[in-house]
Amino acid sequence: MLNPLIRRAWASTSQFRLVLLLVVAMFAFFALTQPAFSTSTNVQNLVANSSLLWVVAMGMTFVLLSGGFDLSVGATAALTGILMAKSLELGIPGPLVVVLCVAAGALVGGLLNGVAVGKVGLSVFVVTLATMTSLTGVVSLWSGSNSFLVTAPAAKWLATERFLGLPMPIWIMAAVFLVALYVQNRTYFGRDVYAIGGSATAARLSGIHVPRTLIIVYAVAGACAALAGTIGVGRVGAAVPTVDSTLALQAIAAVLLGGTALTGGSGGVGGTALGVLFIAILQNGLSLAGVASDWQNVVTGVILIVAVAGDRIDPRLITRRRSPSSTAVDRATLSASSRGA
Amino acid sequence: MVDGHPAPLLRLEGVQKTFGPTRALKDANLTIPTGGVVHVLIGENGSGKSTLLGVLSGQIRHDAGTVSLEGRPVRFGSPVAALRHGVAMVSQEIAVAPDLSVAENVLLGRGQVRRWAGISRSASRSKAQGVLERLDFDVDPDCPVRRLRPDQRQMVEIARALTAEARILILDEPTSSLTDDEVGSLFATVRRLKAQGVAIIFVSHRMQELFEIADDITVLRDGVTVAEGSAASFTPESLVSAMLGEDPPAGREGGSAASAGVGSDDPVALRVSGLVVPGSVEDFRLDLRRGEIVGLAGLVGAGRSEVLESIFGARGHAAGTFEIHGKPYVPHGPRRAIAHGIGFVPADRKADGLVLGMSVGANMTMVDTHDAPRLAPPARGRGAATVARVAASLRLNPQLAETGTARLSGGNQQKVAVAKWLVRRPGVLLLDEPTRGVDVMAKADIHQELRAIAAAGSALLVNSSEIDELLTLCHRVLVMFRGRVVADLAVPDTDDSEILKLAGGQPC
Numbered sequence: 001m002l003n004p005l006i007r008r009a010w011a012s013t014s015q016f017r018l019v020l021l022l023v024v025a026m027f028a029f030f031a032l033t034q035p036a037f038s039t040s041t042n043v044q045n046l047v048a049n050s051s052l053l054w055v056v057a058m059g060m061t062f063v064l065l066s067g068g069f070d071l072s073v074g075a076t077a078a079l080t081g082i083l084m085a086k087s088l089e090l091g092i093p094g095p096l097v098v099v100l101c102v103a104a105g106a107l108v109g110g111l112l113n114g115v116a117v118g119k120v121g122l123s124v125f126v127v128t129l130a131t132m133t134s135l136t137g138v139v140s141l142w143s144g145s146n147s148f149l150v151t152a153p154a155a156k157w158l159a160t161e162r163f164l165g166l167p168m169p170i171w172i173m174a175a176v177f178l179v180a181l182y183v184q185n186r187t188y189f190g191r192d193v194y195a196i197g198g199s200a201t202a203a204r205l206s207g208i209h210v211p212r213t214l215i216i217v218y219a220v221a222g223a224c225a226a227l228a229g230t231i232g233v234g235r236v237g238a239a240v241p242t243v244d245s246t247l248a249l250q251a252i253a254a255v256l257l258g259g260t261a262l263t264g265g266s267g268g269v270g271g272t273a274l275g276v277l278f279i280a281i282l283q284n285g286l287s288l289a290g291v292a293s294d295w296q297n298v299v300t301g302v303i304l305i306v307a308v309a310g311d312r313i314d315p316r317l318i319t320r321r322r323s324p325s326s327t328a329v330d331r332a333t334l335s336a337s338s339r340g341a
Numbered sequence: 342m343v344d345g346h347p348a349p350l351l352r353l354e355g356v357q358k359t360f361g362p363t364r365a366l367k368d369a370n371l372t373i374p375t376g377g378v379v380h381v382l383i384g385e386n387g388s389g390k391s392t393l394l395g396v397l398s399g400q401i402r403h404d405a406g407t408v409s410l411e412g413r414p415v416r417f418g419s420p421v422a423a424l425r426h427g428v429a430m431v432s433q434e435i436a437v438a439p440d441l442s443v444a445e446n447v448l449l450g451r452g453q454v455r456r457w458a459g460i461s462r463s464a465s466r467s468k469a470q471g472v473l474e475r476l477d478f479d480v481d482p483d484c485p486v487r488r489l490r491p492d493q494r495q496m497v498e499i500a501r502a503l504t505a506e507a508r509i510l511i512l513d514e515p516t517s518s519l520t521d522d523e524v525g526s527l528f529a530t531v532r533r534l535k536a537q538g539v540a541i542i543f544v545s546h547r548m549q550e551l552f553e554i555a556d557d558i559t560v561l562r563d564g565v566t567v568a569e570g571s572a573a574s575f576t577p578e579s580l581v582s583a584m585l586g587e588d589p590p591a592g593r594e595g596g597s598a599a600s601a602g603v604g605s606d607d608p609v610a611l612r613v614s615g616l617v618v619p620g621s622v623e624d625f626r627l628d629l630r631r632g633e634i635v636g637l638a639g640l641v642g643a644g645r646s647e648v649l650e651s652i653f654g655a656r657g658h659a660a661g662t663f664e665i666h667g668k669p670y671v672p673h674g675p676r677r678a679i680a681h682g683i684g685f686v687p688a689d690r691k692a693d694g695l696v697l698g699m700s701v702g703a704n705m706t707m708v709d710t711h712d713a714p715r716l717a718p719p720a721r722g723r724g725a726a727t728v729a730r731v732a733a734s735l736r737l738n739p740q741l742a743e744t745g746t747a748r749l750s751g752g753n754q755q756k757v758a759v760a761k762w763l764v765r766r767p768g769v770l771l772l773d774e775p776t777r778g779v780d781v782m783a784k785a786d787i788h789q790e791l792r793a794i795a796a797a798g799s800a801l802l803v804n805s806s807e808i809d810e811l812l813t814l815c816h817r818v819l820v821m822f823r824g825r826v827v828a829d830l831a832v833p834d835t836d837d838s839e840i841l842k843l844a845g846g847q848p849c
Binding site: 183186187188189191192194195197198199201202203204205206207208209265266 | 653655674675676679685687692693694695696697698699703707708710711712713714715716717718719761
């Protein structure tokens, strides 16, 4: 018989089990077939390369949990990059610039998307599409379509510094993940987000401040995008005037792969972490194997459909298999996982 | 039926339907001999009326019994199949596409005239025009339905039913959202269709109305047809007693026992005067005393839910003045109401009362913790004792706290929807259909707890479509008809037939 702790942990993965199994299987497969894959350097690179997507997807998870999504994060990240380059040029100290950028991202997300969606009640799609479009224009105008070389130590520190043998982006990823996990599971704010995604009316009638919560959710998404923007500048060594238009959709895909529902109210950042790792391992492994990178997109798309469809089939099969012997405690554990890991 | 007589247009015999543990229809019968009659179907909430209409219109498949059209047994698998046989239903909720034109709505589904590969606009338009003329309904066929009044939209739905060559037209409580004038023009339309040979099944609770329009009446009670006959063979009194059954329902003692505690000298917990909700409620006033349970009775569309929602501030600004414990209170959203000690249990527990995806514990503490610091970690066991106490008093297993709310039975879900307000004892608790669709045991548990919190000093305003529930639970009952309170009845001195008559617009 399995140790109850392990059983509990296994049960808590119910919403992203497919991706969990795929991540493990892919890792094993590439480790066995590609000698270069499982080296420490490659694994570190693989993880650090996914840092932008990771940070953006953590913020995006809260937006999806609340029942929305945010198309504008790629534009926010690009805008932050320009802001970073310009502020460093002015001689503002590096750490302050990073704080400034993150605050600007939060402001953009909260004031544009958050107010329009949460307070005015406009459609998420229209609002975040409009924000994305306008910010893309702002990025081009403000930068004059020029790239800015960024050589400040702060930018380098974010991207290439090592601490205890690991690159800084990995530490940032860990820190963002732990904060997100804490907010999600251990604060009333986290509970509010689940409640709003589950039923905004029920949340409102229970006294939860729905507009304020949504404004903060979109501010968090903007802040995460901005943080990703600064890491990106550090990694490239320059702020570029182009918006990565796939970033938002990739982040949404990672969140969905991780078992968070597009309708909101269930899932969590634990699954998102796996969703990002899935994309990262696939990309890295396929390129080591010499497969054209386009296949990565094909596979990601197919798995996304399977994961979302599996979401509809899986729980029934699992509970049916367990149900004859399952006790009240078993059922309680299973359902406790509905808040996600 | 005498031998040699032509088979009746529509005949239902011994129709049965079971949903899980509930036997919605046990022995339903209904006969419409020919076209050109108005047949009123009447029955209390839960009498199986909606199920019967569902069977007739192809939305529900019956388990046993026969439905026959002109002597031939039929079994509709879908509303489209029913339409093909000439049976069309206009449901209570008006279902039109607001941005399409009148003509497009009338022809929606099957009526468009096809020519070559596409839809012929002009031919379709003139076909719609023909139907509108048949109804004597004067409206521009190109006008978007969004711009029409509710009664005009209803007419569009009737027109849609007629394009399908309906021989039997079902109108489910068509007058519930209409004004007097609009009812008049609806009746004119019904009479016109009757003259054209259409059989109309008309569902209504409004006594005056139904005697005005009915040729025949069928009464349903507890899934059984208990009376049928020509309208002339009924009086309002005999109709009400057929709906309710001979023996008055038991369980009235609880209400009268509880009523002993409240007197006119108890302080007023909630005072409402001049409450107006445009189109729904007119000049509602109420003095709700500490420890008192007041019921709201009335038909669908009488404005009962709107009263509760307005007091709680859940539906924009309502005109009127409000006082809580003698201090002025201006409704402005649920947060302000909760701060004033007001609680609200909405009618739809699945959509509005609970977050089904969250645990029972999270739902039960949702109201109590709504004003806690948002980033502070929820202290483990904060209010756990209170939650356990509330759960115990509602006979809700405290071990369910970690369980997902979606997994509970309807009765237990409703207990959670009520319990979340009891954790922080409200001074005024508004309940909209507090026991709709719950089992008998859960209902008794909820009633017992509501009486207990009233005895402890809370003031309760209960809206219910079940008159029995109001008589069991409340000290007095306000009866509403078309947005107005038409009677204020002390409970031991009234009964269900009086309330039913008043709710149906019959002065007593």
